[in-house]
Structures are given as structure tokens and as C-alpha cells.
Amino acid sequence: MSNKVKLLLVMFFAIVPALTLSAGEQEDSTAYLFRFVPRKDMFYSPWGGNGAELARLLAAIDRNREAIENGQMYLCVTSYGAQGASGERISKTRRNRVKSELIVRGRIKEMNFVTDKNVGEPYGDEYDVVVVRLPASVEKVAEIAGNDAADKVEAYNKAENSGQVVEQAPETDETATTETPVREYQAIQTQQAAARQELPEAEQTDGKPTVYNLALRANLLRWATLTPDLGVEWRVNRNVGIAVNGSWTSWTWKDNERRYALWEVAPEVRWYIGSEKRGYIGAMYKAGEFNYKLSDTGKQGNLMGGGITGGYQLKLNNALSMDFSLGMGCIHADYDKYTVIDGVRVKRGMETRNWWGPVQAGVTLVWTIF
Incomplete structure (x- = not known):
């Protein structure tokens, strides 16, 4: 066998493991993973274990409700999926789908989220997912909600770690207290409908995912x-x-x-x-x-x-x-x-x-x- 052929075979067997290697994310107990059908934006509870993950996140919200309502803890929502204009529109709608479930079933408000509008690709080896982190990191809160919100979260974290959490009264903003989860849900549903109308016809059709196993x-x-x-x-x-x-x-x-x-x-x-x-x-x-x-x-x-x-x-x-x-x-x-x-x-x-x-x-x- 010639040296050229030997070199070709060495290159082939070097490329194979590099292509098949999928980088896995280290397991994060603060991350809640919600899967979507490829190229679709509907949120299905039975799909990919979404129901169990949603129940786990709702329980975490209940445990931390006081800190969430006081602005001392946020939920960070991030999309992962296809890049490009149509992919970003689908990812936006997916984020809102998950947030609307949490607003209605978890009895929280839009102000309790920090929404990462960048579309990451992928999450470990997962595509077509939305990841919710509770609590959101101080860095992410500062990036999205601003330094004042981040300072409040950081102070709460330090007090919690030292065992000296000081209860704060909820904000008395009349608008915030009178807004109901139903109104927030309706607003998000309107936003989702507008996003779907912008999708190309091929993205709106029902059917089997193009990716097979x-x-x-x-x-x-x-x-x-x-x-x-x-x-x-x-x-x-x-x-x-x-x-x-x-x-x-x-x-x-x-x-x-x-x-x-x-x-x-x-x-x-x-x-x-x-x-x-x-x-x-x-x-x-x-x-x-x-x-x-x-x-x-x-x-x-x-x-x-x-x-x-x-x-x-x-x-x-x-x-x-x-x-x-x-x-x-x-x-x-x-x-x-x-x-x-x-x-x-x-x-x-x-x-x-x-x-x-x-x-x-x-x-x-x-x-x-x-």
C-alpha cells in the first residue's frame, strides 16, 4: 500500500471521532430543559419529558416564591435551535410558550423573567430546546435587567449564604399588583400569533420532522x-x-x-x-x-x-x-x-x-x- 493511501486512511479514522463527538453539558440542577419538535413552536407537555420537567420547575418556583416576587431572584429563559431569521423567530415563540405556561400555572409575572434573546446552538447535544434557569445568575441579571436588579440579587444571595435573609415587602406599584396572570398570558399569546404569521409557509405546515434516526x-x-x-x-x-x-x-x-x-x-x-x-x-x-x-x-x-x-x-x-x-x-x-x-x-x-x-x-x- 502506498504512503498516500496510508495517509488517507489515517486522516479518515482521525476525522470520524472528531465528527461524532458531542460535547455534553455538565449536569446543572438549576437548569430546566424543555424540548420542542424540530421546526415547530408548539409546547407539548408529553414531548421529551416536558411534563415532569415543568412539574419540577413549578415546585422550585413555589419554594422560592417570596424571593421571586420581591425581585431578589429571577428566572432566565434561553433558546437553543436553528440560526437564521426563521430559526430565531421560532426560538422567540418557543421562549414565550414556556413563559406563558409558567405565568399561568406558576402564578408569576413577566417582570420575574430575564429573557436571553440570543439563540445558542446547541445545549450539549440538544437542539430545539428552551432552557430555564432558576435562579438566574447575577451576571445574566446584570446583562439583561441592569445593575440595580443585579445588586439586589447579589445582596440576597450573600444574605442567604450567611443565613441572614431579610424579608422585604413586595413592590407596591399599583400597576404591578393589579396585573393578573391571565392578562399577561393573553398578551404573550398575541405576541406568539404575530410571530407565527411572520414564519415562511414551510415553517407553518404540520408534518413529520425532517431529521430522522x-x-x-x-x-x-x-x-x-x-x-x-x-x-x-x-x-x-x-x-x-x-x-x-x-x-x-x-x-x-x-x-x-x-x-x-x-x-x-x-x-x-x-x-x-x-x-x-x-x-x-x-x-x-x-x-x-x-x-x-x-x-x-x-x-x-x-x-x-x-x-x-x-x-x-x-x-x-x-x-x-x-x-x-x-x-x-x-x-x-x-x-x-x-x-x-x-x-x-x-x-x-x-x-x-x-x-x-x-x-x-x-x-x-x-x-x-x-
Whole structure:
């Protein structure tokens, strides 16, 4: 095997763990995680354990109600999800969905929140989530609500840590005391409706999320050359996918004078890009054996290699997509040359060849299982 091919393989196996690694957030007891269906802004209590997380947060609000109402403790609300104009609008609506649940069910007010309007991506390996932190950090309160609010929170924290919390009367602002949670809820609902009207039509349609966990694949270009090809792809998360395709065929004709036989296995790691995560770049590796005799001289041997891939998935419906892909790299082949005399295979020498250029092409039908 040439030094170039060895270097290519080393690069491939170095890229794979780097792409599949997902940075996990250290568990934070002050963080409450609410998950959303990809590209949707509706808050579903049964989805992703939201009901249990909401109950846990409501209990924490009850325990700290006095400090929250006195302005000594805030809830920080942050969105994580797709970037871009449409993604930020969805994230804004999601924040308001969660806040409206807390206002109505937790009996708190808009003034008790500090809302981080920046959209972070991602939260550990989680996308399409809203994170509520109780209590909000002093730094975040200073950044959003101002230094006076932050000083009040810091003084409360110091007094609490020293065991000398001083009770303060709630603010007597007539407007604040007469506002009801229902009015605040209605205001937020109006804001949510306006945000949804701004969304593109594609973002407002109901349907299955475009991101799947497992799908079956069939490369139609391979099938067109009478080479059956099947594979699977596992989406580790919204960004990373691992695909494996395998091909096999065996044909003879002209009284065994002509031969076309092949098997290959090609694993690939992909990094999906774009707001809809349909385009991708990746790294692939392939290995196999072949036996071609399309003229008087046949070639039989093995191959291996790999390269960089790129492509785009065109969604046909909720279950089917077309995957257009191309890979560039190097294939290394060691093979024997032979002829057939009176039905006996006669060896005519050995050869080694490296091919640099296109190493993979696909027009692949993808069927989403779940």
C-alpha cells in the first residue's frame, strides 16, 4: 500500500471521532430543559419529558416564591435551535410558550423573567430546546435587567449564604399588583400569533420532522449497472450521521468467457449543514474485491481507499428522500491479470494501481424508518 493511501486512511479514522463527538453539558440542577419538535413552536407537555420537567420547575418556583416576587431572584429563559431569521423567530415563540405556561400555572409575572434573546446552538447535544434557569445568575441579571436588579440579587444571595435573609415587602406599584396572570398570558399569546404569521409557509405546515434516526438506503446508480446496493444511515444527532452501504454482484456470460463480479462495503461519516440540515460534507472509506473480464484479459483482486464526500438530500415526502452525493479521493487496487485457455484460468502477472479522482457517486433513495 502506498504512503498516500496510508495517509488517507489515517486522516479518515482521525476525522470520524472528531465528527461524532458531542460535547455534553455538565449536569446543572438549576437548569430546566424543555424540548420542542424540530421546526415547530408548539409546547407539548408529553414531548421529551416536558411534563415532569415543568412539574419540577413549578415546585422550585413555589419554594422560592417570596424571593421571586420581591425581585431578589429571577428566572432566565434561553433558546437553543436553528440560526437564521426563521430559526430565531421560532426560538422567540418557543421562549414565550414556556413563559406563558409558567405565568399561568406558576402564578408569576413577566417582570420575574430575564429573557436571553440570543439563540445558542446547541445545549450539549440538544437542539430545539428552551432552557430555564432558576435562579438566574447575577451576571445574566446584570446583562439583561441592569445593575440595580443585579445588586439586589447579589445582596440576597450573600444574605442567604450567611443565613441572614431579610424579608422585604413586595413592590407596591399599583400597576404591578393589579396585573393578573391571565392578562399577561393573553398578551404573550398575541405576541406568539404575530410571530407565527411572520414564519415562511414551510415553517407553518404540520408534518413529520425532517431529521430522522434510522433510514434504509438504495443507490439507484448501482442498481442501474446491475449491482444491487443497500445501506443504512443512523443520525446520531441533528448534525451527525453515520451511513454504511454495501454492494454485491456476480455475472458471467459467453460460456464463462466474460465475468463481472464485485463486493464492496463503504462506511461514511457525515456532518449536516444549513438551517434544514439537508446538505452535508463527510469522509468515507471503502474496501472490497473484484473480478472483471470484459475482454481477453481479466483482472481479479482487492481494493481499498476513501475520500471526502458531499451531497444534498431532496425531501420527496415524510418518508422518502433522494440523496445526491459525490466522493473525491483515492482507491488503491492490487490484482492479478489472467486469461482463460480451454476453461482454465492462466495467470499473466500482477499489478498495483492508485486511482485519484471520483471514488463514489450516488443517486440514492432514502426511506425513513423512524
